[in-house]
Amino acid sequence: MEHRARAAIEAQLERGTYAGLVSAVVEPAVELAERLIELAPIRESAKVWFGHSGSDANEALARLVRRATGRPHILTFVGAYHGATDGSAALSGHSAQARYADSGTATKAPFPNAYRPSLAADPERDEAACLAAVEELLTTTCPAAETAAILVEPIQSDGGILAPSPAFLQGLEAICRREGILLAIDEVKVGMGRTGDWLGHQAAGVTPDLVVLGKALGGGLPLSAVVGPAAILDVEPAIALFTTAGNALSCAAGLASIEAIEADGMRDNARAVGDRLVAGLRGLTGRHPLVGDVRGRGLVLGVELVADRAAKTPAGHETAKVCFRAAELGLAVFYVGMESNVLEITPPLCLRAAEADEGVAILDRALDDVEQGRVADDALADYAGW
Ligand SMILES: Cc1ncc(COP(=O)(O)O)c(C=O)c1O
CATH class of the missing domain: 3.40.640.10 (Type I PLP-dependent aspartate aminotransferase-like (Major domain))
Known part of the structure:
Protein backbone atom coordinates (compact mmCIF):
# COMPACT_ATOMS: atom_id res chain seq x y z
CA MET A 1 0.00 0.00 0.00
CA ASP A 264 -4.48 -6.39 -2.68
CA GLY A 265 -7.93 -7.66 -1.63
CA MET A 266 -7.87 -5.56 1.52
CA ARG A 267 -11.61 -5.53 2.05
CA ASP A 268 -11.68 -9.33 2.19
CA ASN A 269 -8.61 -9.20 4.39
CA ALA A 270 -10.32 -6.75 6.77
CA ARG A 271 -13.25 -9.12 7.10
CA ALA A 272 -11.19 -12.30 7.56
CA VAL A 273 -8.53 -10.89 9.89
CA GLY A 274 -11.24 -8.96 11.75
CA ASP A 275 -13.11 -12.22 12.44
CA ARG A 276 -9.90 -13.80 13.65
CA LEU A 277 -9.19 -10.85 15.94
CA VAL A 278 -12.69 -10.97 17.42
CA ALA A 279 -12.23 -14.66 18.19
CA GLY A 280 -8.83 -13.97 19.76
CA LEU A 281 -10.10 -11.03 21.80
CA ARG A 282 -13.15 -12.98 23.00
CA GLY A 283 -10.68 -15.65 24.11
CA LEU A 284 -9.22 -13.07 26.53
CA THR A 285 -12.56 -12.68 28.32
CA GLY A 286 -12.14 -15.87 30.34
CA ARG A 287 -8.70 -14.89 31.62
CA HIS A 288 -9.20 -11.18 32.26
CA PRO A 289 -11.90 -9.84 34.56
CA LEU A 290 -11.27 -6.37 33.09
CA VAL A 291 -12.75 -7.40 29.71
CA GLY A 292 -16.46 -6.58 29.70
CA ASP A 293 -17.36 -6.69 26.02
CA VAL A 294 -15.78 -7.32 22.61
CA ARG A 295 -17.57 -5.85 19.59
CA GLY A 296 -17.35 -4.34 16.13
CA ARG A 297 -16.91 -5.67 12.63
CA GLY A 298 -14.14 -6.00 10.10
CA LEU A 299 -11.17 -4.04 11.40
CA VAL A 300 -13.17 -1.68 13.60
CA LEU A 301 -13.16 -3.43 16.93
CA GLY A 302 -13.71 -2.34 20.50
CA VAL A 303 -12.91 -3.98 23.83
CA GLU A 304 -14.78 -2.37 26.72
CA LEU A 305 -12.98 -2.64 30.05
CA VAL A 306 -14.86 -2.72 33.34
CA ALA A 307 -13.80 -2.78 36.97
CA ASP A 308 -16.75 -5.01 37.84
CA ARG A 309 -18.44 -7.19 35.24
CA ALA A 310 -21.81 -7.44 36.95
CA ALA A 311 -22.07 -3.69 37.60
CA LYS A 312 -20.27 -2.84 34.31
CA THR A 313 -18.31 -0.11 36.13
CA PRO A 314 -16.23 1.68 33.48
CA ALA A 315 -12.48 1.15 34.02
CA GLY A 316 -11.15 4.28 32.33
CA HIS A 317 -7.90 4.54 34.27
CA GLU A 318 -7.06 0.88 33.69
CA THR A 319 -7.84 1.30 29.98
CA ALA A 320 -5.28 4.09 29.72
CA LYS A 321 -2.77 1.86 31.50
CA VAL A 322 -3.45 -1.02 29.10
CA CYS A 323 -2.81 1.32 26.14
CA PHE A 324 0.40 2.53 27.77
CA ARG A 325 1.65 -0.98 28.55
CA ALA A 326 0.65 -2.28 25.10
CA ALA A 327 2.64 0.56 23.49
CA GLU A 328 5.68 -0.39 25.63
CA LEU A 329 5.29 -3.95 24.36
CA GLY A 330 5.03 -2.81 20.73
CA LEU A 331 1.29 -2.56 20.06
CA ALA A 332 -0.54 0.69 19.24
CA VAL A 333 -4.13 0.77 20.53
CA PHE A 334 -6.21 3.77 21.53
CA TYR A 335 -8.94 4.37 24.02
CA VAL A 336 -12.33 5.78 23.12
CA GLY A 337 -15.84 5.92 24.58
CA MET A 338 -17.66 8.47 26.65
CA GLU A 339 -15.95 7.03 29.75
CA SER A 340 -12.60 6.49 27.99
CA ASN A 341 -12.83 2.77 28.79
CA VAL A 342 -12.99 1.16 25.35
CA LEU A 343 -9.86 -0.06 23.58
CA GLU A 344 -10.13 0.91 19.93
CA ILE A 345 -8.55 -1.60 17.56
CA THR A 346 -8.40 -0.13 14.07
CA PRO A 347 -5.22 -1.55 12.54
CA PRO A 348 -4.09 -1.17 8.93
CA LEU A 349 -6.25 -3.10 6.44
CA CYS A 350 -3.21 -5.10 5.33
CA LEU A 351 -2.81 -6.68 8.79
CA ARG A 352 -1.83 -10.36 8.48
CA ALA A 353 -3.25 -13.20 10.56
CA ALA A 354 0.07 -13.76 12.35
CA GLU A 355 0.31 -10.06 13.24
CA ALA A 356 -3.25 -10.13 14.57
CA ASP A 357 -2.36 -13.10 16.78
CA GLU A 358 0.74 -11.28 18.01
CA GLY A 359 -1.38 -8.22 18.83
CA VAL A 360 -3.82 -10.32 20.86
CA ALA A 361 -0.89 -11.90 22.72
CA ILE A 362 0.50 -8.45 23.57
CA LEU A 363 -2.91 -7.29 24.80
CA ASP A 364 -3.15 -10.45 26.89
CA ARG A 365 0.14 -9.53 28.57
CA ALA A 366 -0.75 -5.84 28.95
CA LEU A 367 -4.09 -6.73 30.58
CA ASP A 368 -2.31 -9.12 32.90
CA ASP A 369 0.27 -6.50 33.89
CA VAL A 370 -2.47 -3.96 34.66
CA GLU A 371 -4.62 -6.45 36.56
CA GLN A 372 -1.63 -7.57 38.64
CA GLY A 373 -0.75 -3.96 39.52
CA ARG A 374 2.51 -4.00 37.55
CA VAL A 375 1.78 -0.68 35.81
CA ALA A 376 2.27 2.19 38.25
CA ASP A 377 -0.28 5.02 38.40
CA ASP A 378 2.38 7.62 37.72
CA ALA A 379 3.38 5.84 34.49
CA LEU A 380 0.57 7.84 32.87
CA ALA A 381 1.61 11.19 34.32
CA ASP A 382 3.26 12.42 31.12
CA TYR A 383 0.43 11.29 28.85
CA ALA A 384 -2.98 12.74 28.21
CA GLY A 385 -5.92 11.30 26.33
CA TRP A 386 -9.38 12.76 26.31
C1 LIG B 1 -16.31 9.73 12.31
C2 LIG B 1 -15.34 10.86 12.24
N1 LIG B 1 -15.70 11.99 11.60
C3 LIG B 1 -14.87 13.04 11.51
C4 LIG B 1 -13.62 13.00 12.09
C5 LIG B 1 -12.72 14.20 11.99
O1 LIG B 1 -11.69 13.93 11.10
P1 LIG B 1 -10.33 14.79 11.13
O2 LIG B 1 -9.63 14.44 12.38
O3 LIG B 1 -9.62 14.34 9.89
O4 LIG B 1 -10.71 16.21 11.04
C6 LIG B 1 -13.21 11.86 12.77
C7 LIG B 1 -11.87 11.81 13.40
O5 LIG B 1 -11.57 11.02 14.24
C8 LIG B 1 -14.09 10.76 12.86
O6 LIG B 1 -13.75 9.64 13.50
Missing part, protein backbone atom coordinates in the same frame (compact mmCIF):
# COMPACT_ATOMS: atom_id res chain seq x y z
CA GLU A 2 2.64 2.48 1.12
CA HIS A 3 4.87 1.90 -1.92
CA ARG A 4 1.92 2.43 -4.27
CA ALA A 5 0.99 5.74 -2.62
CA ARG A 6 4.62 6.80 -2.59
CA ALA A 7 5.09 5.95 -6.28
CA ALA A 8 1.91 7.87 -7.14
CA ILE A 9 3.03 10.91 -5.12
CA GLU A 10 6.47 10.90 -6.77
CA ALA A 11 4.97 10.58 -10.24
CA GLN A 12 2.60 13.46 -9.49
CA LEU A 13 5.48 15.61 -8.24
CA GLU A 14 7.03 15.22 -11.68
CA ARG A 15 3.76 16.19 -13.40
CA GLY A 16 3.22 19.24 -11.24
CA THR A 17 1.52 20.26 -8.03
CA TYR A 18 0.99 23.96 -8.26
CA ALA A 19 -2.51 24.48 -9.61
CA GLY A 20 -5.44 23.92 -7.25
CA LEU A 21 -9.07 23.21 -8.10
CA VAL A 22 -9.87 26.90 -7.58
CA SER A 23 -8.00 27.87 -10.73
CA ALA A 24 -7.60 24.76 -12.86
CA VAL A 25 -8.87 21.31 -13.67
CA VAL A 26 -6.76 18.98 -11.57
CA GLU A 27 -6.76 15.64 -13.34
CA PRO A 28 -6.23 13.36 -10.31
CA ALA A 29 -9.06 15.19 -8.53
CA VAL A 30 -11.44 14.55 -11.42
CA GLU A 31 -10.39 10.92 -11.64
CA LEU A 32 -10.74 10.46 -7.89
CA ALA A 33 -14.18 12.09 -7.90
CA GLU A 34 -15.29 9.63 -10.57
CA ARG A 35 -14.02 6.69 -8.50
CA LEU A 36 -15.73 7.96 -5.35
CA ILE A 37 -19.04 8.35 -7.14
CA GLU A 38 -18.77 4.69 -8.17
CA LEU A 39 -17.85 3.34 -4.78
CA ALA A 40 -20.17 5.54 -2.70
CA PRO A 41 -23.52 5.36 -4.49
CA ILE A 42 -26.07 7.91 -3.29
CA ARG A 43 -29.70 8.47 -4.22
CA GLU A 44 -29.21 11.15 -6.86
CA SER A 45 -26.58 11.74 -9.48
CA ALA A 46 -23.55 12.75 -7.54
CA LYS A 47 -20.77 15.27 -7.45
CA VAL A 48 -17.82 15.45 -5.06
CA TRP A 49 -16.61 18.26 -2.79
CA PHE A 50 -13.00 17.99 -1.63
CA GLY A 51 -11.47 19.19 1.64
CA HIS A 52 -8.53 18.34 3.88
CA SER A 53 -9.95 16.61 6.94
CA GLY A 54 -13.04 14.93 8.26
CA SER A 55 -13.71 18.09 10.25
CA ASP A 56 -13.83 20.49 7.31
CA ALA A 57 -15.92 18.00 5.31
CA ASN A 58 -18.58 17.66 8.01
CA GLU A 59 -18.61 21.40 8.55
CA ALA A 60 -19.05 21.98 4.81
CA LEU A 61 -21.81 19.37 4.70
CA ALA A 62 -23.72 21.13 7.46
CA ARG A 63 -23.47 24.48 5.72
CA LEU A 64 -24.44 23.04 2.33
CA VAL A 65 -27.50 21.10 3.49
CA ARG A 66 -28.79 24.04 5.52
CA ARG A 67 -28.43 26.43 2.57
CA ALA A 68 -29.87 23.96 0.04
CA THR A 69 -32.94 23.05 2.07
CA GLY A 70 -33.49 26.34 3.87
CA ARG A 71 -33.90 24.29 7.07
CA PRO A 72 -31.73 25.23 10.06
CA HIS A 73 -31.74 22.03 12.12
CA ILE A 74 -29.53 18.95 11.85
CA LEU A 75 -30.05 15.86 13.98
CA THR A 76 -26.94 14.00 15.15
CA PHE A 77 -26.20 11.63 18.03
CA VAL A 78 -24.91 11.63 21.58
CA GLY A 79 -21.40 10.11 21.49
CA ALA A 80 -20.76 11.08 17.87
CA TYR A 81 -17.45 12.63 16.86
CA HIS A 82 -17.63 14.66 13.65
CA GLY A 83 -14.53 16.83 14.04
CA ALA A 84 -12.59 19.50 15.87
CA THR A 85 -13.47 22.74 14.06
CA ASP A 86 -16.27 24.80 15.59
CA GLY A 87 -18.81 23.72 12.97
CA SER A 88 -17.98 20.02 13.15
CA ALA A 89 -17.65 20.01 16.94
CA ALA A 90 -21.13 21.52 17.05
CA LEU A 91 -22.38 18.44 15.22
CA SER A 92 -20.56 16.10 17.60
CA GLY A 93 -22.09 14.74 20.78
CA HIS A 94 -19.00 13.53 22.56
CA SER A 95 -18.37 14.22 26.23
CA ALA A 96 -14.72 15.06 25.42
CA GLN A 97 -15.88 18.12 23.47
CA ALA A 98 -18.60 19.27 25.81
CA ARG A 99 -16.35 21.96 27.32
CA TYR A 100 -16.04 23.90 24.07
CA ALA A 101 -18.68 22.79 21.56
CA ASP A 102 -21.64 25.10 20.98
CA SER A 103 -24.28 22.92 19.36
CA GLY A 104 -26.63 25.65 18.14
CA THR A 105 -29.23 24.00 15.91
CA ALA A 106 -27.60 20.56 16.00
CA THR A 107 -29.82 18.38 18.18
CA LYS A 108 -28.40 15.18 19.68
CA ALA A 109 -30.41 11.96 19.87
CA PRO A 110 -29.40 8.92 21.94
CA PHE A 111 -27.39 6.28 20.04
CA PRO A 112 -28.07 2.57 20.59
CA ASN A 113 -25.68 0.64 22.78
CA ALA A 114 -26.11 -3.14 22.98
CA TYR A 115 -23.83 -3.49 26.04
CA ARG A 116 -24.98 -0.45 28.03
CA PRO A 117 -28.41 0.36 26.61
CA SER A 118 -28.98 4.09 26.20
CA LEU A 119 -32.72 4.04 26.85
CA ALA A 120 -34.29 0.59 27.18
CA ALA A 121 -33.87 -1.78 30.13
CA ASP A 122 -33.67 -4.63 27.63
CA PRO A 123 -30.65 -4.25 25.27
CA GLU A 124 -32.66 -5.89 22.48
CA ARG A 125 -35.12 -3.01 22.56
CA ASP A 126 -32.57 -0.20 22.69
CA GLU A 127 -32.43 0.45 18.94
CA ALA A 128 -36.21 0.73 18.72
CA ALA A 129 -36.19 3.04 21.75
CA CYS A 130 -33.53 5.26 20.15
CA LEU A 131 -35.52 5.43 16.90
CA ALA A 132 -38.57 6.42 18.94
CA ALA A 133 -36.47 9.15 20.59
CA VAL A 134 -35.49 10.46 17.14
CA GLU A 135 -39.18 10.57 16.20
CA GLU A 136 -39.97 12.47 19.37
CA LEU A 137 -37.22 15.03 18.78
CA LEU A 138 -38.53 15.54 15.25
CA THR A 139 -41.90 16.52 16.64
CA THR A 140 -40.53 18.75 19.41
CA THR A 141 -37.17 20.54 19.63
CA CYS A 142 -35.89 19.57 16.19
CA PRO A 143 -39.07 19.86 14.07
CA ALA A 144 -39.00 17.62 10.99
CA ALA A 145 -40.08 20.39 8.65
CA GLU A 146 -37.14 22.51 9.87
CA THR A 147 -34.59 19.69 9.78
CA ALA A 148 -32.18 19.55 6.85
CA ALA A 149 -30.42 16.27 7.61
CA ILE A 150 -29.76 13.42 9.98
CA LEU A 151 -25.99 12.88 10.23
CA VAL A 152 -24.86 9.52 11.59
CA GLU A 153 -21.78 7.31 11.86
CA PRO A 154 -22.50 3.72 10.73
CA ILE A 155 -20.36 2.53 13.64
CA GLN A 156 -20.00 5.16 16.33
CA SER A 157 -16.26 5.11 16.82
CA ASP A 158 -15.05 7.66 19.35
CA GLY A 159 -18.33 7.05 21.15
CA GLY A 160 -17.00 3.57 21.99
CA ILE A 161 -17.13 1.37 18.84
CA LEU A 162 -20.89 0.99 18.92
CA ALA A 163 -22.12 -1.01 15.93
CA PRO A 164 -25.90 -0.99 15.67
CA SER A 165 -27.71 -3.67 13.70
CA PRO A 166 -28.80 -2.93 10.10
CA ALA A 167 -32.30 -2.20 11.42
CA PHE A 168 -31.13 1.05 13.05
CA LEU A 169 -29.82 2.68 9.89
CA GLN A 170 -32.81 1.30 7.99
CA GLY A 171 -35.09 2.91 10.57
CA LEU A 172 -33.32 6.26 10.17
CA GLU A 173 -33.58 5.96 6.39
CA ALA A 174 -37.33 5.33 6.64
CA ILE A 175 -37.78 8.39 8.88
CA CYS A 176 -35.74 10.54 6.49
CA ARG A 177 -37.75 9.44 3.45
CA ARG A 178 -41.06 10.00 5.20
CA GLU A 179 -40.11 13.47 6.42
CA GLY A 180 -38.12 14.66 3.40
CA ILE A 181 -34.94 14.86 5.51
CA LEU A 182 -31.51 14.15 3.99
CA LEU A 183 -29.66 11.09 5.29
CA ALA A 184 -25.96 11.94 5.63
CA ILE A 185 -23.46 9.28 6.67
CA ASP A 186 -20.08 10.08 8.22
CA GLU A 187 -17.74 7.38 6.89
CA VAL A 188 -14.57 9.27 7.84
CA LYS A 189 -13.34 6.59 10.22
CA VAL A 190 -14.93 3.34 9.12
CA GLY A 191 -15.20 3.93 5.36
CA MET A 192 -12.71 2.97 2.64
CA GLY A 193 -12.85 -0.78 3.24
CA ARG A 194 -12.37 -0.99 7.00
CA THR A 195 -15.58 -2.91 7.72
CA GLY A 196 -15.03 -5.32 4.82
CA ASP A 197 -17.31 -3.26 2.55
CA TRP A 198 -16.18 -0.05 0.90
CA LEU A 199 -18.44 1.81 3.30
CA GLY A 200 -19.74 0.93 6.74
CA HIS A 201 -23.39 1.61 5.93
CA GLN A 202 -23.48 -0.75 2.96
CA ALA A 203 -24.08 -3.76 5.24
CA ALA A 204 -27.43 -2.17 6.18
CA GLY A 205 -28.47 -1.81 2.54
CA VAL A 206 -29.38 1.87 2.93
CA THR A 207 -28.79 4.51 0.26
CA PRO A 208 -27.80 7.85 1.76
CA ASP A 209 -28.14 11.32 0.25
CA LEU A 210 -24.61 12.34 1.24
CA VAL A 211 -21.48 10.47 2.29
CA VAL A 212 -18.49 12.00 4.08
CA LEU A 213 -15.03 10.49 3.60
CA GLY A 214 -11.62 11.28 5.10
CA LYS A 215 -8.73 9.68 7.02
CA ALA A 216 -7.65 6.71 4.84
CA LEU A 217 -8.96 8.47 1.72
CA GLY A 218 -5.69 10.37 1.22
CA GLY A 219 -3.36 7.45 1.87
CA GLY A 220 -1.71 9.47 4.63
CA LEU A 221 -2.00 12.92 3.01
CA PRO A 222 -4.70 15.42 4.01
CA LEU A 223 -7.83 14.74 1.99
CA SER A 224 -11.55 14.55 2.65
CA ALA A 225 -14.63 14.44 0.47
CA VAL A 226 -18.38 14.85 0.53
CA VAL A 227 -20.20 12.83 -2.10
CA GLY A 228 -23.60 14.45 -2.64
CA PRO A 229 -26.21 15.61 -5.13
CA ALA A 230 -25.20 18.45 -7.47
CA ALA A 231 -28.17 20.51 -6.30
CA ILE A 232 -26.69 20.56 -2.80
CA LEU A 233 -22.96 20.77 -3.55
CA ASP A 234 -23.52 23.56 -6.09
CA VAL A 235 -26.10 25.43 -4.04
CA GLU A 236 -23.99 28.63 -4.07
CA PRO A 237 -20.58 29.48 -5.46
CA ALA A 238 -17.63 29.53 -3.07
CA ILE A 239 -19.70 28.40 -0.10
CA ALA A 240 -17.04 26.06 1.33
CA LEU A 241 -13.89 26.74 -0.59
CA PHE A 242 -10.29 25.97 0.39
CA THR A 243 -7.32 26.89 -1.79
CA THR A 244 -5.47 23.57 -1.60
CA ALA A 245 -8.49 21.25 -1.33
CA GLY A 246 -8.43 18.57 -4.00
CA ASN A 247 -4.74 19.22 -4.63
CA ALA A 248 -3.01 16.92 -7.08
CA LEU A 249 -0.71 15.21 -4.58
CA SER A 250 -3.43 14.24 -2.11
CA CYS A 251 -5.72 13.06 -4.90
CA ALA A 252 -2.97 11.01 -6.57
CA ALA A 253 -2.29 9.35 -3.22
CA GLY A 254 -6.03 8.79 -2.79
CA LEU A 255 -6.32 7.08 -6.16
CA ALA A 256 -3.32 4.89 -5.37
CA SER A 257 -4.87 3.90 -2.04
CA ILE A 258 -8.11 2.86 -3.70
CA GLU A 259 -6.14 0.83 -6.23
CA ALA A 260 -4.16 -0.83 -3.45
CA ILE A 261 -7.28 -1.68 -1.43
CA GLU A 262 -8.75 -3.26 -4.54
CA ALA A 263 -5.68 -4.98 -6.00
